[in-house]
Structures are given as structure tokens and as C-alpha cells.
Amino acid sequence: MEDKMALRTVQNAIITLTDCRVSEADRLQNANSFKDTANVLRMTRAGVAWQAVGCGRGAYELALKYTMERKQFGRPIASFQLVQDLLVTMLGDLTAMQTMVYRLSELQDNGNITDEHASLAKVFCTLRMRSIVDHARELFGGNGILLEYDIARFVADAEAIYSYEGTKEINSLIVGRAITGESAFV
Numbered sequence: 805m806e807d808k809m810a811l812r813t814v815q816n817a818i819i820t821l822t823d824c825r826v827s828e829a830d831r832l833q834n835a836n837s838f839k840d841t842a843n844v845l846r847m848t849r850a851g852v853a854w855q856a857v858g859c860g861r862g863a864y865e866l867a868l869k870y871t872m873e874r875k876q877f878g879r880p881i882a883s884f885q886l887v888q889d890l891l892v893t894m895l896g897d898l899t900a901m902q903t904m905v906y907r908l909s910e911l912q913d914n915g916n917i918t919d920e921h922a923s924l925a926k927v928f929c930t931l932r933m934r935s936i937v938d939h940a941r942e943l944f945g946g947n948g949i950l951l952e953y954d955i956a957r958f959v960a961d962a963e964a965i966y967s968y969e970g971t972k973e974i975n976s977l978i979v980g981r982a983i984t985g986e987s988a989f990v
């Protein structure tokens with residue numbers, strides 16, 4: 805797939821299988837229903853929650869460095885109250901995300917992770933990541949739209965991370981079903 809705005813180093817392709825027959829020896833064993841696919845998605849969703857933490861942390865660290873180097877009115881912009889307010893908001897989000905995925909991995913390690921755990925972490929971390937990269941780009945001012953400052957890459961990548969491995973809507977429905985006992989899937 806060409807002309808992607810995000811995750812440009814990742815190779816993506818559309819694979820179409822028409823009248824395809826696979827011999828038993830080549831068939832992926834133990835993959836018999838969507839339930840088996842869901843087992844994989846539970847693990848990969850947890851991984852994407854971690855990706856969101858990495859994207860958010862990269863954006864936060866880049867923005868923090870920039871605010872200490874960029875001078876306006878003779879001072880680094882990091883010395884202004886409203887700039888510090890944004891940095892602290894970002895750090896609070898990042899800390900909450902890191903704490904959540906750390907706990908998620910503990911559940912994974914001891915075999916107690918469920919679909920709704922992974923979905924909740926994916927929803928929460930990708931939403932907070934979007935907010936962090938938004939604030940980070942804001943702190944770059946006009947330079948934030950220039951590719952050479954690198955922050956745009958985090959903004960773009962955040963959009964892919966937000967949408968793949970189940971969108972916010974679908975992951976929310978998984979958590980919603982678990983907490984209410986009602987399936988709202990259509």
C-alpha cells in the first residue's frame with residue numbers, strides 16, 4: 805500500500821485469496837474459528853497499547869527537549885507557566901498509561917489477561933497518546949508542522965496506532981459487554 809501518512813517504514817499489503825486451496829500440511833494448525841483469532845488479537849492489542857506508550861513518550865521527550873532549547877522573549881519557553889502546564893498534563897497521561905500497561909503485562913505473565921483487559925488498555929492508551937502528541941505538536945508552534953522537527957511523525961503515527969488492532973469503538977464494545985453483560989455489537 806503506497807502513499808501512507810503514518811508508519812511509513814512498515815510494509816502493508818492487501819492480500820486477496822480467490823478459490824484458494826491449502827493442503828493440510830500447510831494449514832495453520834489450531835486455527836479453527838474466530839475464537840482462535842481472538843486469542844491472537846488479545847496479545848497483539850496488548851502490544852499496541854504498549855506502542856501507544858512508546859509513541860506518547862517519544863513525543864513528550866521531544867517536546868520537553870524543544871521547550872528547553874527554544875527561546876522567546878529571551879528565555880527558554882520551558883520557563884513559561886502555560887508551557888509547563890502542558891508538559892505536566894502530558895507526563896500525567898504518560899504515567900497513567902505506563903502504569904496500566906505494566907499491570908496488563910503482569911496479568912499476561914500470570915495467565916489472567918482477558919479480552920476486556922487488553923481492549924481497555926488499547927482504548928485508554930491510544931486516547932491519551934493522541935492527547936499527548938496533540939500537546940507536543942502545539943509546543944513546537946509553527947515549527948511543529950515542519951517534517952525536519954520530527955514531531956509530525958509522532959502525530960501521524962498516532963493516527964494509525966489509534967485505528968488498528970480494533971478501533972476505539974470496537975474495543976469499547978468489548979469492554980462495555982464485559983461490564984454490563986449486554987452485547988451492543990450489531
Ligand SMILES: Cc1cc2nc3c(=O)[nH]c(=O)nc-3n(C[C@H](O)[C@H](O)[C@H](O)COP(=O)(O)OP(=O)(O)OC[C@H]3O[C@@H](n4cnc5c(N)ncnc54)[C@H](O)[C@@H]3O)c2cc1C
Pocket residue numbers: 811816964967968969970971972973974990
Ligand atoms: C497500519 C495498519 C496496519 C494494519 N494491519 C492489519 C493487519 O495486519 N491485519 C488486519 O487484518 N488488518 C490490519 N489493519 C486493518 C485495521 O485492523 C482496520 O483498519 C481497523 O480494524 C478498522 O477497520 P476499517 O479500516 O475497515 O474501518 P471501518 O470498519 O470502515 O470503520 C470506520 C469507522 O466506523 C466505525 N465503525 C465501524 N463499524 C462500527 C460499528 N458496528 N459500531 C460502531 N462503530 C463502527 C469504526 O470504529 C471506525 O471509526 C491495519 C490497519 C493499519 C492502518
